[in-house]
Amino acid sequence: MSEKDLFQGTLLAWIGLAPIIALVLLKIAAPYGRHGKGKVGPRIPARLGWFLMELPALVVFPVLAAIRGDLGSPVLILLLAMWVLHYGNRAVVYPWRLRAGSPMPVVILLSGMTFNVINGTFLGLGLSLFDSPRGLEWFADPRPWLGLALFLGGFAMNLNADAILRGLRKAGQGGYSIPRAGFYRFVSCPNYLGEIVEWTGWAIVAWSLPGLAFAVWTVANLLPRALTHHQWYRRTFPDYPAQRKAILPFLL
Numbered sequence: 204m205s206e207k208d209l210f211q212g213t214l215l216a217w218i219g220l221a222p223i224i225a226l227v228l229l230k231i232a233a234p235y236g237r238h239g240k241g242k243v244g245p246r247i248p249a250r251l252g253w254f255l256m257e258l259p260a261l262v263v264f265p266v267l268a269a270i271r272g273d274l275g276s277p278v279l280i281l282l283l284a285m286w287v288l289h290y291g292n293r294a295v296v297y298p299w300r301l302r303a304g305s306p307m308p309v310v311i312l313l314s315g316m317t318f319n320v321i322n323g324t325f326l327g328l329g330l331s332l333f334d335s336p337r338g339l340e341w342f343a344d345p346r347p348w349l350g351l352a353l354f355l356g357g358f359a360m361n362l363n364a365d366a367i368l369r370g371l372r373k374a375g376q377g378g379y380s381i382p383r384a385g386f387y388r389f390v391s392c393p394n395y396l397g398e399i400v401e402w403t404g405w406a407i408v409a410w411s412l413p414g415l416a417f418a419v420w421t422v423a424n425l426l427p428r429a430l431t432h433h434q435w436y437r438r439t440f441p442d443y444p445a446q447r448k449a450i451l452p453f454l455l
């Protein structure tokens with residue numbers, strides 16, 4: 204078996220694990236934020252937790268791509284630029300701007316870091332060694348442009364949704380209220396919807412198995428959590444807007 208076959212077999216197994224984890228997450232919500240109030244061991248401040256958890260994502264894929272990849276490839280450069288745009292926000296700007304997020308359980312920090320290292324490694328090795336991005340001619344095809352548009356649209360939706368949630372709390376205060384602005388008129392979790400649209404777009408630009416794996420895992424993490432958040436909102440607020448869906452406007 205060649206190294207490439209081994210890599211692709213491992214990556215397929217990783218993709219196969221995603222729906223199983225999604226089913227588990229439907230039953231047991233990842234214990235952080237509003238779903239992390241029970242006994243989940245030690246916690247660290249939310250800002251530090253988000254920074255440490257997302258740092259490996261910001262670093263691992265770009266470093267592997269820089270060491271092993273063809274940095275003359277405009278497609279790889281575009282993928283890296285999109286990546287750093289998202290994870291520069293998630294690892295640095297998002298934690299810095301957080302108002303009063305619930306302290307993060309260390310178990311969530313460690314599992315998030317592990318997840319980010321695994322995905323960054325698959326992407327870094329995949330997109331630099333085994334499944335290099337296409338050449339400049341790829342831009343003559345509509346797919347990378349569609350992917351880029353989805354990525355930017357999803358990023359904007361995610362940023363806007365995160366900002367609306369931030370605006371619901373005064374500095375230093377906790378507690379939850381019903382978000383009513385922007386895409387929250389349609390769904391309970393436009394932050395997750397935006398993130399899923401983003402990584403679907405990124406996977407279309409990459410058009411490769413590692414990119415698909417990352418998009419699949421994003422859905423596996425965020426779709427169950429959106430459904431759980433939605434049920435929580437309905438249970439918690441009797442006046443929760445009845446027509447609002449969990450994550451897909453008018454559908455789900």
Ligand SMILES: NC(=O)c1ccc[n+]([C@@H]2O[C@H](COP(=O)([O-])OP(=O)(O)OC[C@H]3O[C@@H](n4cnc5c(N)ncnc54)[C@H](OP(=O)(O)O)[C@@H]3O)[C@@H](O)[C@H]2O)c1
Nearest residue numbers: 236237304305365368371378379380382394395398421424
């Ligand atoms: N790619 C991935 O796999 C992945 C996984 C997880 C998260 N993310 C992204 O990371 C970001 C944060 O995710 P998250 O799961 O922490 O989102 P979240 O549960 O919606 O919470 C985001 C922040 O807003 C606060 N908040 C949420 N709902 C609120 C309400 N109704 N009233 C007042 N404050 C509220 C939360 O406080 P508390 O902390 O106190 O609840 C937290 O500080 C999102 O943009 C998400 O897309 C990505």
